[in-house]
């Protein structure tokens with residue numbers, strides 16, 4: 001009798017969940033975030049293009065670009081959270097991948113300038129003419145093709161991450177040592193990209209972009225297209241990360257975070273897991289950088305500055321690591337604060353950031369998104385106590 | 392990087408690429424060969440830590456299907472021996488073979504796990520942030536390559552297998568509990584369950600009943616006895632009553648080498664053993 005009752009329920013439990021269920025089960029905040037993102041991605045173009053200027057609801061091009069920038073930062077933060085929050089790999093060099101993606105996009109945009117540069121050379125960007133170069137270096141070949149450049153946007157950061165990770169993880173470099181060599185990596189790239197002979201515009205970097213796919217970057221329509229593309233990439237990037245952490249691969253990765261050698265003794269090749277996660281994360285960072293550059297109009301070696309990578313980690317810590325949506329919240333809030341503060345009190349920002357980090361580490365170990373569940377738990381216990389007393 | 396290091400690196404890189412291309416099929420792992428009925432050969436193993444010899448010319452043979460107990464005072468080198476077998480520690484001297492064909496000293500930890508050696512640690516180490524169910528899922532035997540895991544789906548058979556193990560280890564009602572929230576004894580059981588999921592040919596079990604109640608100890612003994620035959624089991628334990636209840640052959644380790652070996656009775660009456668144990672404060 002009992003068995004007969006039990007059987008159908010058991011079957012239902014074993015029925016494979018749909019991909020959406022798999023991704024969003026028990027994860028209200030992620031659903032919420034994706035909903036908000038969808039609304040923003042639809043609403044911002046309307047407020048910018050349809051609502052006439054002068055109307056209170058009109059969104060200025062400055063605001064559109066600003067929100068677009070925040071979304072790029074959010075994607076970068078999600079990439080960092082994926083490796084730090086879920087695998088314990090504290091990369092303090094992730095903006096290196098962001099910047100490389102940005103440079104790949106910048107190279108494409110430079111080639112789009114064509115004869116409209118100061119020196120009007122049909123092939124060579126201005127800075128190369130200025131350096132008296134006669135030919136395009138080999139690594140600039142093909143970058144005039146959009147599809148090729150877009151592949152490079154994820155391929156170059158991915159390749160660097162793969163080689164770097166292969167060396168580091170196979171030698172079992174972990175913890176603080178790994179963080180230090182990631183800082184060294186981004187610093188080395190900073191120095192290299194500063195040099196004119198590298199062929200990336202040296203100190204000035206790449207700028208004065210004109211077109212994207214033959215369309216004027218200053219046109220509102222193009223600006224909005226870039227904005228929408230950023231929203232879509234953030235959404236898909238988030239989804240992909242969600243899939244990764246919800247897969248069995250994701251559970252292995254978290255197991256590695258919590259007990260690395262145990263995972264080895266069960267038979268997991270820990271270095272491969274770290275390597276692929278790290279590479280994927282770097283590719284996402286590269287994508288974020290590529291979306292960032294046409295919106296801000298410049299990429300220069302300053303993006304490689306070690307402090308930038310540390311800032312990203314602070315965003316994630318402030319938002320709450322190991323949740324993905326926490327990274328988004330942290331990236332947006334901290335950067336909004338930065339926008340406001342650097343406007344009002346430019347000298348104070350770094351101190352404020354440092355103080356924020358200390359406060360969060362001491363008082364909010366789970367970040368901002370950890371506050372609500374904690375509060376709810378506290379209220380629940382209070383209620384329980386009161387109910388008991390009443391009885 | 393030295394030349395052999397570099398060559399090893401290139402080889403591993405090739406292996407990685409190969410593994411990726413064939414979606415993670417394990418690269419020709421040697422098979423376990425039990426044609427001589429011996430599953431584990433340790434010969435002349437010496438391990439030094441800063442000049443101190445934790446293992447000193449240790450030789451030990453374990454038969455296929457055997458349940459072997461290893462006893463010995465604290466610091467005798469029992470855990471270190473398991474570290475050598477599982478690839479965590481490399482010996483200075485000696486050889487370690489798994490069956491006739493597998494040279495354990497050339498394999499990494501995951502490779503050793505893959506050829507069929509599972510281990511339960513002295514200090515229970517479960518994945519504390521994962522649920523009990525997920526811990527068992529992670530330990531499940533099978534291809535453990537990155538690509539497989541990325542697209543892995545649990546089959547109904549695997550689900551049933553996990554349910555079965557949950558039943559065996561008495562954690563059925565805790566399947567969704569965070570492993571970190573379990574009691575010490577339950578963690579021990581969960582780790583044994585993970586071993587069962589791995590389904591290895593040789594189980595190394597380091598102090599399984601530490602922190603267990605007498606009833607739990609008894610059930611552990613029953614379980615280990617039931618595993619022998621199909622698996623080979625090596626148990627390290629301090630608890631003499633426990634050892635007496637399960638052991639057929641006992642090996643006494645002292646200062647990094649074998650002091651005595653035989654049935655519990657033989658060993659207990661061995662004057663050398665008596666001296667060591669009395670000298671150690673008596674167990």
Ligand SMILES: Nc1ncnc2c1ncn2[C@@H]1O[C@H](COP(=O)(O)OP(=O)(O)O)[C@@H](O)[C@H]1O
Pocket residue numbers: 440444445463464465466467468469470471472
């Ligand atoms: N990593 C290590 N470094 C230095 N000494 C160690 C290390 N591991 C074990 N030892 C020493 O080796 C001896 C054997 O240890 P162990 O194998 O843990 O003994 P047992 O498990 O039999 O109690 C002990 O004296 C211990 O202090």
Ligand SMILES: [Mg+2]
Pocket residue numbers: 469470471513
């Ligand atoms: Mg020990």
